[in-house]
Amino acid sequence: MWALLLVEFGRMEVREYPDPEPGPGEVLVEVAFTGICGTDIHGFTGQNGRRVPGQVMGHETSGRVAALGDGLTGPAVGTPVTVNPVVVPAGDADQWRGREQQHPGKWVLGVRPDVVAAFAQRVVVPARNVVPLPDGMPLAHGALIEPMAVATHAVGRLALPDGPVLVAGGGPIGQSVVVALQQAGATSVLVSEPAATRREALERLGAIAIDPGAGSVAEQVRDLAGVPAVAAFDAVGNSASLAGCLTATRPGASVCLVGMATPTLDLPSFEISAQERSLVGSFAYSSVDFGLATQRLAATPASADALVSRTVPLAEAPDTFRSLAAGNDTPGKVLVAL
Ligand SMILES: [Zn+2]
Structure with missing residues (x-):
């Protein structure tokens, strides 16, 4: 099979892999689409220290079941599926159901360096992490479920009163938060x-866009x-974006911090203490959020279609990573067709 190898920081190649x-309890998935995440771009440049050369990344994926390991009776070969990449030990x-993202021993497909992940034509995953797509869902939409699960979890972290909701940052995660807010019933999202x-x-997604x-x-x-x-939801995660969320x-009110742009933040502390605001963290999602994001x-x-900017074949993926890392002006999600 062909897979996308991170040869060194800043350089990828399509290489042949066995x-x-x-194995027992595992499913082989024939990959159809895998989305490029902001964390993959930062892993490609070496900026976030969470990916290493020699690795095949990819954690936002969809495809069809190709084979079952020993001990499994389903899902049937050919079933369209996505994969929840957050893996907790089988036992x-x-x-840990409903809080898998907090498990100290979890690992993440596409992050763990010794596992060939979903920027490959075939990937092996634990059967418990395979999620069949609802009837009629296009395979391309299946690759959007993982980022939507991030957004669904973040939105679920706050009680949402009626009224305008602010999102800081309009990249793929900010856009997913807009959709998750609309799915949860918010009528005014800025x-x-x-x-x-x-x-x-x-604006095409139905939000009101502000130029900071x-x-x-x-x-x-x-x-x-x-x-x-x-x-408010901070989908950026730097001092300026969080200050904007607090003061707006x-x-x-409660502000949810989901973006991770910087490891430390300067906070306008009186905006929290004197105004009795709450700051709530959000990281990844649980299997329950993943299922909810799938159904929603x-x-x-139409929202799923609006989240995708373009789809590129595997052969173009190395150049696509280079241009995205160079700040090429792509507004939404880029999918790689395997
Ligand atoms: Zn991601």
């Missing part, structure tokens, strides 16, 4: 995003919505 075979799966092409993509370069985000939210935001929300995305196919 076809993997499923802990029941006890997003601060400096890139004009991304602001256009956000055009003035205070808090003032723009009040001008456009008439009131401060009732809650009403007293007593199946019910909103």
Whole structure:
């Protein structure tokens, strides 16, 4: 089979690999599409220290069941599936259901360096991490379930009162948060995003886009919505984006930190203490969020289409990574067709 190897930081090549075979309790998936995540780009450059040369990445994927390992009776060969890449030890799966992302011994397909992951034509995964696609869902949409699970989990971390909600950052995760908010019933979503092409993509998704370069985000939210935001999601995760989320929300509001741009933050502390705001963290998703994201995305196919900017064949993936890392102006998700 062919797979996309990170040869060294900043360089990828399509190489031939031996076809993997499923062991007991494992499923072989014939990959159809795998999405390029921001963390893959930062892994490609070496910026986040979470990927290493010699690795085949890829954790946002869809495909069809190709073979079953010993001890399995399903899902049937040919079934369209996605893969939940967060793997907890088999013996802990029941006890940790609903909070797998907090398990200290979890590993993540596409992050763990010694596992050939989903930027490959075939991938082997534990059967308990295989999620069949709902009837009629296109395979390309199946590759969007993982980023939607990140957003679904973040949205579920806050109680959402009626009123305008602010999202800081309109890249693929910010866009997924917009869709997850709409799926959860939010009627007014504002997003601060400096890139004009991304602001256009956000407007197509039904959000109100704000340019943080055009003035205070808090003032723009009040001008456009008439009131401060009732809650906010920081899909960037730097000091400026978090300060914007805090000051744009009403007293007593909660702000969810989902972006991880910087390891430390300067906080306007009185915006938390004196205004009684809460700051809540969100990381990945549980298997329950993953299932919920699957069902909700199946019910909103137009939103799924709007999240994808383009699809490239595997042969073009090395150049695509290079251009995305160089800051090429792609507003949404790029899928690799395997
Ligand atoms: Zn991702």
